[in-house]
Structures are given as C-alpha cells and as structure tokens.
Amino acid sequence: MDLAELLEIAEKERRRKKPLEIHCCVAASCVSSNSQSVKDKLSEILANQNMSDRVEVVGVGCMGLCSKGPLLRNSQTGEYYCHVTLDNVAEVFNDIKGEKSRIEKILPDDPFYKKQMFVVLENSGKVDPESIESYIANGGYLTLYQVLHEMSPQEVIDEITKSGLRGRGGAGYPTGLKWSLVAKSSAEKKFVVCNADEGDPGAFMDRSVLESDPHKIIEGMIIAAYAVGAQQGYIYIRGEYPLAISRLQTAIRQAKKYGLLGSQIFEANFDFKIDLRIGAGAFVCGEETALMQSIEGKRGTPYPRPPYPAEYGLWGYPTLINNVETFANVVPIIRNGSEWFSKIGTENSKGTKVFALAGKIKRTGLIEVPMGTTLREIVEEIGGGTPDGKKIKAVQTGGPSGGCIPASKLDTPVDYESLIELGSMMGSGGMIVMDEDTNMVEVAKFFMEFSKDESCGKCIPCRAGTYEIHNLLSKILEGKATPFDFEKLKLLCQMVKETSLCGLGQSAPNPVLSTIMNFEEEYLSLIKEDI
Amino acid sequence: METTVKAKEKTTNQTDNRLKFLNAALKKNLYQQDALIEILHTAQELFGYLSKETLEYITKELKLPPSKVYGVATFYNFFSLKPKGEHTCIVCMGTACYVKGAAELLSEMEKFLNIKAGETTKDGKISIATARCIGTCGSAPAIIFDNQVAAFQTKETVIKKLKEWL
Numbered sequence: 001m002d003l004a005e006l007l008e009i010a011e012k013e014r015r016r017k018k019p020l021e022i023h024c025c026v027a028a029s030c031v032s033s034n035s036q037s038v039k040d041k042l043s044e045i046l047a048n049q050n051m052s053d054r055v056e057v058v059g060v061g062c063m064g065l066c067s068k069g070p071l072l073r074n075s076q077t078g079e080y081y082c083h084v085t086l087d088n089v090a091e092v093f094n095d096i097k098g099e100k101s102r103i104e105k106i107l108p109d110d111p112f113y114k115k116q117m118f119v120v121l122e123n124s125g126k127v128d129p130e131s132i133e134s135y136i137a138n139g140g141y142l143t144l145y146q147v148l149h150e151m152s153p154q155e156v157i158d159e160i161t162k163s164g165l166r167g168r169g170g171a172g173y174p175t176g177l178k179w180s181l182v183a184k185s186s187a188e189k190k191f192v193v194c195n196a197d198e199g200d201p202g203a204f205m206d207r208s209v210l211e212s213d214p215h216k217i218i219e220g221m222i223i224a225a226y227a228v229g230a231q232q233g234y235i236y237i238r239g240e241y242p243l244a245i246s247r248l249q250t251a252i253r254q255a256k257k258y259g260l261l262g263s264q265i266f267e268a269n270f271d272f273k274i275d276l277r278i279g280a281g282a283f284v285c286g287e288e289t290a291l292m293q294s295i296e297g298k299r300g301t302p303y304p305r306p307p308y309p310a311e312y313g314l315w316g317y318p319t320l321i322n323n324v325e326t327f328a329n330v331v332p333i334i335r336n337g338s339e340w341f342s343k344i345g346t347e348n349s350k351g352t353k354v355f356a357l358a359g360k361i362k363r364t365g366l367i368e369v370p371m372g373t374t375l376r377e378i379v380e381e382i383g384g385g386t387p388d389g390k391k392i393k394a395v396q397t398g399g400p401s402g403g404c405i406p407a408s409k410l411d412t413p414v415d416y417e418s419l420i421e422l423g424s425m426m427g428s429g430g431m432i433v434m435d436e437d438t439n440m441v442e443v444a445k446f447f448m449e450f451s452k453d454e455s456c457g458k459c460i461p462c463r464a465g466t467y468e469i470h471n472l473l474s475k476i477l478e479g480k481a482t483p484f485d486f487e488k489l490k491l492l493c494q495m496v497k498e499t500s501l502c503g504l505g506q507s508a509p510n511p512v513l514s515t516i517m518n519f520e521e522e523y524l525s526l527i528k529e530d531i
Numbered sequence: 532m533e534t535t536v537k538a539k540e541k542t543t544n545q546t547d548n549r550l551k552f553l554n555a556a557l558k559k560n561l562y563q564q565d566a567l568i569e570i571l572h573t574a575q576e577l578f579g580y581l582s583k584e585t586l587e588y589i590t591k592e593l594k595l596p597p598s599k600v601y602g603v604a605t606f607y608n609f610f611s612l613k614p615k616g617e618h619t620c621i622v623c624m625g626t627a628c629y630v631k632g633a634a635e636l637l638s639e640m641e642k643f644l645n646i647k648a649g650e651t652t653k654d655g656k657i658s659i660a661t662a663r664c665i666g667t668c669g670s671a672p673a674i675i676f677d678n679q680v681a682a683f684q685t686k687e688t689v690i691k692k693l694k695e696w697l
Contacts, residue, residue: 028665028666028667028680029667029669029670029682031680032667032670032673032679032680032681032682033670033682033683066667066668066669066670067669067670069669069670069682198666199663199664200664201624201625201626201627201629201663201664202625202626202627202664202668203664203666203668204664204666204667204668204669207666239572239609240662240663240664240665240666241666242678277568277569278568278569278572279607279609280568280571280572280607280608280609280610281607281608281609281663282606282607282608283663294568295565296565297564297565297566297567297568297569297603298567298599298603299602299603299606300606300607356668356669358626358627358630358668358669358671359626359627359630359631359668359671360630360631364627364668364669364671365669366669396626399626430626430668432626432627432630432668434630438630446626446629447626450663454663456606
C-alpha cells in the first residue's frame, strides 16, 4: 500500500456513499435494545419504496445518548431519532420523506451535546466500525503515512511529550515520558500493549471506543510502536466484551489485508503486528504487571515494581503499556499538532476525557468533555440531573479504586489533581450518580465486596485486609459496631492502602475512606454508643 | 496422545468434532505454553465447561505441569469446572445496575428457581450467575440471557423469561 492507493480507497468510498445516510447505532447498549433489527427493517422499507439509491442505513458506533437508544441519526439534518423500535421505525421513514412524523427527535444542539468536545470520539457515530474503507474515507491511516515518511521516532515522541497527554487508565502518568523510556532501551525485542481490560464496574468508555472506532486504536498503536521501536503488539481485552472483540478481530484482519499491519508498512522499513489476548474475568488483570502475566498465559498475579514494564516487561523485554483512550488520543495529536492539544483542558491535565455517565441520572451514556469541566456541568447540564427530580447526593468516580464526591463539591473541575484532593480519583472514567435515597455505607460495602472477591490473594494486606474491612462494614450496617470498631476500620483502611503490593489493594480502601471523609455522620448514626 | 483421544471419545459420543476444533486451536497457537488461556477459552466454548479429562488433555499437549493448568483454570472467573445448565442467565452486578436494583432482581430469580447465583437447577435447565460489569451501564439494570443482553430489566420481564425456559 502506498499513499496513492490509500487516497484512492478514500475517494472510492466517498463516491460510493449515498447523498443521505441514516446512521444507526450498533454499539452494545443499543444492540441490547434491538438496534440491529431496526436497522434491517429500515433498510427493507427503503428498498421496498425504491429509495435505496438515495438513502443508505449505515451501522455506526456509539452516539452517546444510551438512555434514548436505539438511537438513529439523519446525516443531512444532524437530528437524532430516539427510542426507535420495530413498531415505530416507519415513522423515521416518514420523516426522511419529509412527511409528518411522530418519532421523538433531538437536535444536535441538545444540552446533552452542547458542552461536549469530541477528540477521542471524533469518529464515533460517524464511521462504520466494521469497514476499514469507511475509516480511511474519514482520513484514517493518513496520519500513520505521514509519521512513517515524514517524522523520525524521536519527533513523534517529542510531539506526544509536548502535547501534555497523560495516561487515561487512571493514574495519569505522562505518556511522552513512558514512550521515551521504552524508546531509550536497546533491547532486541520490544512490545506495545493496549490495556483494554476495563474492569471498573460502571465504566464502559473503552468498550464503546473499541466497538465504535477500532481502527483508531490500531493506528495509534502502530504509531506508538514506530516511536518506541517495537515489532509486536497485544491488545488485552476483557472477555466480557464479545462485540468489541469481534470488531477488533475484523479490524485487524482488514488492516493486515491492506498491508497496514505486517511487514514494511506503507513501504517503510518498519514491521509491526498485533495479536488479541482475551481476558478471562479477573479484575486484577487491569493492573499492568498482572496483565503481562496473563498475556504470558499465567495466573494474573501482580509483581512488585520496579523494574517497570518499560524496562522489564513481557518475557523480560521492554514493554509499553497504554490504555485504550490514551492510544485513541495519539492520531488527533499527531494530525493536529501538540500545540492544538495542549490548548484544551487545564494547566496540568490536557485534552479531553471520556466519561461513562450512569446511575440515577436522566440522560445516561457516553460523553467527552474538555478537562476542567465541572462535575455540575456534567451531571446537571449534560446529564440533566436525576430522573425523578430527587436531590443528587454524590457522584462516584474511579470505580472500586475511587470515591464518592458529595453534592456540595460538584463545582470541582474534573482533572487528575482535583479529584485526588477530594479522596477520589479520575480512574478510567466511570461516573455513577447517586441520589438522596442511597446509603453511603452500603455503597462502601458494595465496593469492598468487589475488591475482596477480586483480590488475587498474593499479598496479605489486600487478601486479609479487604476481607476484614468488609466484615467491619457489615457489622456497622447491622448496627452492632462500637466506636472502637469504627476506629479499627479507619486504621485498617490506612494500613491496606499503604502496604498492599499493587494498585488494587492500594486503592481498595478509597471508597470507604472517601465516604468516611464526606459522609461520616452516616457511619456515626449506625454506631452504638460505648457500652 | 492417541490414547487420550480414544479415552475422550468413550466418555461422550459427540466429542470427535469438538476435539478436532480443539486440536486446530492448539496447532494454530503452535503448541506454545503461553497460549494456555486461549486454549482454555476454546475448550470451554466447545465443551461448555472444563472437565478433568479436557484439562489433562491440554496439560499433555502443551507439556505443562498439571498444577499450572489447574491453577490458571481456577484463577479466572470465566472458566468453569462444572457443567452449566441448558440456559444461562448472567445478572450484571456493576455499579450502575446495582444502583438501579440488580440485587433485588437477582434475589427474585433465586427465589423463583430455588437456587443461588452460581448454581444450576436440579433438572439442568437453567444456571444463574453474576457478572462484574458487562459495560452496558446506559441500559441498567441489564441481564444476559443466553448471550443476548437484555436492557432495562424488571422483576416482571425477568420472571417471564424464566417461565419461557422452564
């Protein structure tokens, strides 16, 4: 494949397109509400009415507003059709014809979309995730060509460093620094790994990105491999995401067919291939050392760092591990320049962040906002507040490693540092809204039950500590705990946090600590007076 | 190897084709030991669960110590060493589903079928299990009935589905 061929594919695809496209969401959430049959039915109606030459129904990735799904969009007007089912799909057809229609519609400037900014999700809902041609027609793989022919590996790393991009997996380590560490090593083999083991309950950003735009991740990984000098890549993905797995398999096969993976990519002196590794349901495998053990076919138990994977990773070779969303930022940064990227966001947190908005909120779904947007803007303006007008009590971020932010702190801007200050963390981007009916001690127990079950059992603080914390929380909820138990709980949380081997144990007490910090009165009301 | 194949054929009559697929997967992965998890995935997909014989067969083919194969098979939640029911339903217990009442749905199902999560009904018809988070939080609470994700579940829809299966 050379540049002329790439442009030809893009041109051919653009010419093939019909003047009007009806985009139909075929990501997991809408698929679970039957969007695939809606898509087929609409195509059938169009064919019966001899309109197939002008209108095409295209399956696309997530358009964000999952609570209104199955969601369709008119490519000319930009309007969205909500809750489309087999019963009312004919109404969509009426609307296309310009006739009176009773289908529920929302406009592109709906409050849900108004404050959002799409960088990671730029193609999501626009390209057909199962067609490489569709991605190429949208400018895909052009950045890769420029990188391979016009930039040196060092220039790529410099660009990423200057952009200020930080790891989107939760910890926020500067991406450029990680890349340069791996690039520095002179080892004969190096690996690039994409961490798609999105285990936090309530988080589905990576799933959506992979289901909606798999080629963007592949292109980002190839660019990373070129920058650090790796020959082999792995995508480690959760077994719970069958649709994302099948889309990735399709995408890898297509990229191989066009010579975008394999040897001499774009006729440059650079070889790279990607294999999928499918997880088998262990939360701890999202931790990078455990993830590497699992790729090697072993039990996913973490080991102490240093040495970091950048020096000593898969099979002992230097390994670059980044999260899905981090890789998704690579192409836009290289294409638009680091300066463009560094203008988005706050002083220390650049760019945008994708969040999965769920829980007791009117508009649930996938959103992307510039860093520094306040929680209030996200929850009240984009999310529309609680569905039944109840008061918001807290917003949970960071899953079982994060914490609950009380409603009084909703004006906090979302960035890595601000969230840590509140006892929570950015995490991978799950955001669960809880209303006034929620019992915060029960929430803490829910997360501790999770961490207790998912602890791999290797180190004692985590194995025994999470178990004991869970017991103490149960005791408190049963109304049998004394002030002494409460003190013990706080001490134990601190101990587990400071002495556990890996990130799972170190962050497992966060949900308890943050609820104690912000909702201590709820704990105290359940505790017996001294006997 | 041959003896194991024969032994397997005796235990169940339809094994031959599935064993062929398992062998193909082993071959595709070049009998590399680090492909163990891939092989276990394939075996479970083919046989529905990992029997002692299946594990022994994989152990021999990959030339791994049995302790390691057993260790990996029991570490990951996906692998089951017991056969599952004809139908499975997996209740998502992620945070969003939890906040929207997944625990009540589960206990309703447990009561209806008189089994606990992780168990199979006596007649082998239905198994219920829980999942950490299946990532369709926008349609919480969600339940997977035989690999089909169903959105916005209620007590009524769940019991209706179970009645269809019984």
